[in-house]
Structures are given as C-alpha cells and as structure tokens.
Amino acid sequence: MMNNIAIFPGSFDPITLGHVSVIRRAIPLFDKIIISIGINSEKKHMFDMEQRKSWIEKIFQDEEKIIVESFTGLTVNFCKDRNARFILRGLRTAADFEFERGIGQVNKKLNPNIDTIFLLTEPEYTPISSSIVRDVIRNNGDISQMVPKEVLKDLKIA
Amino acid sequence: MMNNIAIFPGSFDPITLGHVSVIRRAIPLFDKIIISIGINSEKKHMFDMEQRKSWIEKIFQDEEKIIVESFTGLTVNFCKDRNARFILRGLRTAADFEFERGIGQVNKKLNPNIDTIFLLTEPEYTPISSSIVRDVIRNNGDISQMVPKEVLKDLKIA
C-alpha cells in the first residue's frame, strides 16, 4: 500500500508560529510529513542549518509522523527521492498565493505526479514571516508572539 | 479510529473539468469526500438539483471514496453532521483566494475544529467557472473543453 508522504519545504530561518500551526493542522492528512530545509548557498542565513533543524526537531519531538531533513536541488526531485506525492504550504496573502501558484505550477511541469496542498495561515499569524522575524530580532524587538517557545528560549539565552 | 472526511461544497451548476480535477487529485488525502451541493433558495439555477447530482454521481461512479449529497444551512454544520473535519476547495486566481480566505476564516470562527484544504486548479482550467459555462451555454457556444463528457452528452441530446 502506498503511503501519503508530504514535503513541507522552506528555509525556516527561523521557524515561526505560522509554520507550526500549518504543519500541526496538516498532520491528519498524511502518513508522514518531512519538514525539508532547503540548502541554498546563495542565500545568507541568520541561523545555521544545525540550529534551524534542532529547533524544528524539538518542537515536533512528540509527533511521530514528522521528521526533519535538509536537501539541495529541486524540491520535486527531493519529493521523488522520499516517495512524497505532496508538497505542503501555508497561504497568508494574495501576494503569497500568486507566488505559490507559480511555484506549484512549475513543479507540476517538472513532475506531474506531485501536487501542492495549501492551508490558510491563522489570521493572527498572517503578517508573520521568517524575514519579518529576522528584522525584529536585528532591531532587538519582542518576537514572543511570532516564534515557538523553543526558538524563543535559545534567543533569550543568547 | 477517526476517519478523515472532507466536504467539497458548491453549487455545481454544472460541475466543471476544474472541479473534477481538484476532487480526483484530493482523493488520496481523505477516507471519504462528500461532494455537497448547497441548496440556496435565493439563487436561480440553470440545472435542477437532480440533474446536477446525477452528473456528479456518474462522473465518480467508480470512486468508492466519493459520495454526493445536497445540504442546507451553514457548511460547518453540515461538516459536523457528517463528521467531516475538512473542507476541500480549488483555487484559481488571487481574487478566488481572497474570497476563499474570508470564507475559510469565518468557518473557523464558527467551528475551530474544521480546516479548509486548497488545491490549485490546473492552468488550462483556470478561467473555467460554472458561471462562465452557463454563459457560454446560453449563447450556444462550445463547452467541450469546460465540462466532463457526462455533462456534455446530456446537453447535446437536449
């Protein structure tokens, strides 16, 4: 029997409460969700791969269906490697939607067997993105309503 | 064990190739999908409920996971009656998204346990809506690229 495996790709620099909410609500739909941290050498990150991965693992340590991996190359190729037929994404705004639709349709051209599944971000997380979080961190602002407590704890220690 | 049941609500006046594509691609995600034809006494329909229901049943007659029902009242209440935790919808355009996000967020206020799952319409079906189909029918245009053959057959006979 074929399993329903989904990839949730992203940079997670850092993971936000919006990401966490989308992933938790998607758990019943899949047998496994692979939170897939894209390695992009051209992009500068605020937090290194180990840190980003460690946060996500702590947050979902009690969820048996969730694993965390890093990957390079096209998302659809990583899907094929992992036997995943679905890509999972959250939608916040109409601008988000236009961007995600483009990516989703290109992915379908690259591999017609892979489909993207979208969930809505909760209204209170709509304005929260990783790049907003980094901007607030840089300016020493309060991110306690934006990231999970696992991220918050490490940032306060630092 | 709790099953994953989804409602796909709509008027389906008539069902389009875009609807069919979204439903077929969502089948692996759920144990059951209830295609739910809303009864709205304030809306005039081109095709009566029996006709609309009969087309959908023919199209999906070989899909065991799919059943067709009509309903009145709030979608979230029908979900609760049927034990469905998910509402399934297709997304065609940014305008669609803004509309669906509003409905999805209101539904969540009415029943926080119910979530909406979105799939993208295929690019070739993006411009096709039931209201466009009705407009083409009224003007005796060719809808063969817009609706399933089950609908087409009956319309040609008529």
Place this chain on the structure above:
Amino acid sequence: MMNNIAIFPGSFDPITLGHVSVIRRAIPLFDKIIISIGINSEKKHMFDMEQRKSWIEKIFQDEEKIIVESFTGLTVNFCKDRNARFILRGLRTAADFEFERGIGQVNKKLNPNIDTIFLLTEPEYTPISSSIVRDVIRNNGDISQMVPKEVLKDLKIA
C-alpha cells in the same frame, strides 16, 4: 477655527465588531465623527433604518465625539453639508483596497477638498463583513464573535 469632522459612511446592516474597532481607534484624530447610514432605496436591508441607527447609538452612547445620522445622495455632498473634510474607512483585504481606492478617487474628482482616511481592520476581524454576518444569521449560526453585544442582545431576544 475650523474643526476636523469625519464621515464614516456605510449601510451598517448590521454594524460589526470590525466597524466598531476602526471607529474607536479613529476618535483621537477628529473633533467629530458622523457615522452616516446611507439610504439606498434599491438595496434590500435585513434590519430597518431605526434598528441599525439605534444599535450604533447604544454602542457609542458614551463617546461625545460620535453622532449617528442617515443620509441620501452623494457622500461628498453630505460631507459638505456637515462641514466634514474627511471620509473614514476601514481596509480589510486587497480587494477592499482596490474598491475603496476607486471610490476615494471618484470622491476627490467630485470634491477635491475631501480626503479619505483609512485604518486597518484588526486581523481577527478581517473576514467579518455585514454581508457575512447576515448570511450566518440567515443560517442560524453563531455571530457572537462578529457583532457588538448591543446587536447580539436584540437578536437573541428576537
């Protein structure tokens, strides 16, 4: 000395928590805000003018700066009659913005001295509009998170 008077025009059929939030936050900007209920004989209303007006008066009975009036004709003409240089509006979505920008620019052509001031709806009220509220009422749904307690009370009695 000239006063800063604003008109907040609408149908308020019924007034929502989103309307109330926008009006309350705008109070410090103006000497007077006239909540202006447009009389539109071509539109069918769920609640009659007296009911709509009465709710708004109760909600803002302790706010000295706020008065409630009905009006007919162009909003800019009512502004001129009341010596109001500003129109106040809330913005919920990008679709809202495009609509309001059109109206605001037309108003400026009709009377260049009148300007529209926009506030954002709070995220939790973004999906709430009067038309959504009416739809939920018609289907006997729960509107307790959508309208002020003054509206809720009367609807429960009824």
Place this chain on the structure above:
Amino acid sequence: MMNNIAIFPGSFDPITLGHVSVIRRAIPLFDKIIISIGINSEKKHMFDMEQRKSWIEKIFQDEEKIIVESFTGLTVNFCKDRNARFILRGLRTAADFEFERGIGQVNKKLNPNIDTIFLLTEPEYTPISSSIVRDVIRNNGDISQMVPKEVLKDLKIA
C-alpha cells in the same frame, strides 16, 4: 491581403472618457475598430441602445477607421462574423486584469485564432467606470470629468 480588424466590446452605458482614450490610442494598430455594443436582455440599462450608439457615433464621427454596431451572442462569434482577429480592452486595476484574463482565456478556448489586446487606462481615468458614472448621475453629481462632451451635452439638456 488580410486586414487587422478589432472588436471593442462593451455595454457603454454610457461611454466614458476612459473608453474614448483607450480607443483613440489603439487606432494606429488596426485597419478598423468595431465598437460593439452587446445586447444583454438580462441587464437593465440606464440609456437605451439608440442613445448609447448615437453618442459613440458622434464622438468618433471623424475617425474613418471606427464604426459602431450592436451584437448578440458570444463575442468570439461576432468577431468571426466581422472577420476580426482581435478584441481590444482597457485595463484599469488588478481586479480588472483578473476578470479580463479569465474572459480572454475563455475566448481563446472558444476560438484560438482570436487574441485580446490590452491598453492601460490613463491614471486620471482609472476610477471611472460606466457603473460609477450611472451612480453619480442618479445622485445628481457632476460627471463632467468622466464622460465626453457629447454625452454631457445631452444629459444637461435632459
């Protein structure tokens, strides 16, 4: 030799300065532009067909390339009848664009030989639509910045 003929379809109830600007700027692109007033028995009009047609004919009486006709049925069928390979439309807003893209793509499905050509509305005419003009007329407002002098003259006499 095949000519470049374009259809500019619409209700023109009434024609606006925005329409006129788009049509005038498109004249060099085509051998003939047929301003095509759609007959839609389900829509109520403020001005009757003869009045709408007469205004357009007066406005463009010195433009040899422009003719005015009414039509029923699908726009693409009227194109075929008139040997027109192009549909001409103005674009005002992003909402306009989404709507026009849908119509344009459906037209292409109905007749792949027909293409839609878009021009931008001038910024000062962006908020002006026929429905806004009708609303201002109904409220006795000043439409002198919204419609051509040929329309204005008749409305003032009346």
Place this chain on the structure above:
Amino acid sequence: MMNNIAIFPGSFDPITLGHVSVIRRAIPLFDKIIISIGINSEKKHMFDMEQRKSWIEKIFQDEEKIIVESFTGLTVNFCKDRNARFILRGLRTAADFEFERGIGQVNKKLNPNIDTIFLLTEPEYTPISSSIVRDVIRNNGDISQMVPKEVLKDLKIA
C-alpha cells in the same frame, strides 16, 4: 492633554511628489508630524542622510507642525520615544497595501497602542516611487513630474 503626534517613516531617497502630497493632506489630522528617515546600514542610498534631510526641511520650512528626524531601530520604538501614537503612510497600489498591512499588523503586535493611518496617493503620483526616481536619474531621464522643485533644483545644479 495628550497630543496627536504621527511618524511618517521612510528612506526618502529622494522624497517624491507623492510623499509630499500625502504629508500635506494629513497635516490637519495631527498636532505634529515627524518625517522620520530610517537609518539602514544594509541598504545603499543614492543620496546621503544630510541631503535627504535638507530637502525635506526646505520643502516643509513653512509648516510649523512638521519636523524631520533620522532614527534607527524599530519604528514602534521611535514612536514611543517621541510620544507618537500614529504612523502615517500613503497607499498607491494593491501590492503596496498588502505590504503595508503586514508591516502595520506587525507593528501592532509589537506595540498595541500604535495605529497606522493611510491616505491614498493621488492618481497622477501612483506610479512614482523613490526607486523609480533613482532609476530615471541613473538613466538621465526627466524627473520634473516626480520630485518637488527643491530636489529638482539641486539635481540640475549637480
């Protein structure tokens, strides 16, 4: 008695006619408007801080309510330092709106007492942004319809 103080934050590299129009129309709403030039060491500027500040001071030298300052860090923190309860912004397009709504909602999370007030850009200034102006300058184009005469004068001398 508490005063109504607003911050108008931006890079103003350089200030445009669109900025000036929004600020002038907002003057009646506030006791003081602080045009606040953000210092962002990661962004490259075409004009240095002194130049940008000097232009704005000249343009508004007769407006007693307007002062110009530079600031670092979060906008909401600068608001608090200056006792400002309002952030003032212009809105040009739907894309603008989506961006500004995100920023405005994040600011509200960071400090719930601060609200953003929006005015519409005049239609003729809708396409004008500082980045467009810089692009035209780089290509030796004519910016006389895009920036105030105080900016134009210095650029022509240079």
Place this chain on the structure above:
Amino acid sequence: MMNNIAIFPGSFDPITLGHVSVIRRAIPLFDKIIISIGINSEKKHMFDMEQRKSWIEKIFQDEEKIIVESFTGLTVNFCKDRNARFILRGLRTAADFEFERGIGQVNKKLNPNIDTIFLLTEPEYTPISSSIVRDVIRNNGDISQMVPKEVLKDLKIA
C-alpha cells in the same frame, strides 16, 4: 507614411516560450517589432549578451518584421531613437500587471507619445519566467516545456 514600430524590451536571460508566444501573436499589429535586450551593468546574467541575442535571432530568422538589438538607458529614449510609438509586453499574473502598469505610466510621463500594448500569456506559460528557468537550470531540472528548442539545443550540448 508613418510606420507602426514596437519595442519588446527585456533581459531574455534566456528567452522563454512565453516570450515567443506573445511576440508571434503581436506580429500582425506592427510593421516592425524590435526585440530590445536591455544592457544593465548592475544585474548579473546567466547567459551573455551574444548568446541571448543569437538565440532570439535563430528563433525568429524567418520573420521579416522582427529584429533584435541591445540598448542602454531609458526604454522610452530607445523607442524615440528607433521611431517606435509602442512598447509590447506580455501579462502573466495580477502581480505582473501592477508592476507593468507602474512602468507603463512612468514611461508615459517621460514620453506621452509612447503607449504600451499588452497581450496575455497563454495559460500553460503563465508560471514560466526567465528567473524560474534559470533556477531550474541551476538545479539540473528539465526545461524542455519552458524554452524554445533553439535554446534547449545549446543547453543540452553544453
């Protein structure tokens, strides 16, 4: 007699099937279309100017109306140099439209005699942009549904 000359400006890094479709469908509208590759020293390109130009020349070698040139500076100035009254562009999404409208309106301020003509991208090419193509190339993905065979051939050899 004045000719209808159009500029189709872009980076074409590389040219896509979407570009080619828009250009081919626009040929009947103009006496000459100059595909104009902008030289932008601040932008890094994947393919050098000679390569990009050579591909376009091969694709359109049988189209007498089409020539290929590179240019620096403002597009409107290049139009004037080449006696072109029209700029030709394709429209894919609402985000595209908002961007193109801004550029088109700025161009009109810089030279009121020049107008932008838009065609819709075909639905199947809507998600394809040069930047998506470059991203797929970088990740060794299959671009055979995204670029013309002339581009594909050289990339496979390399």
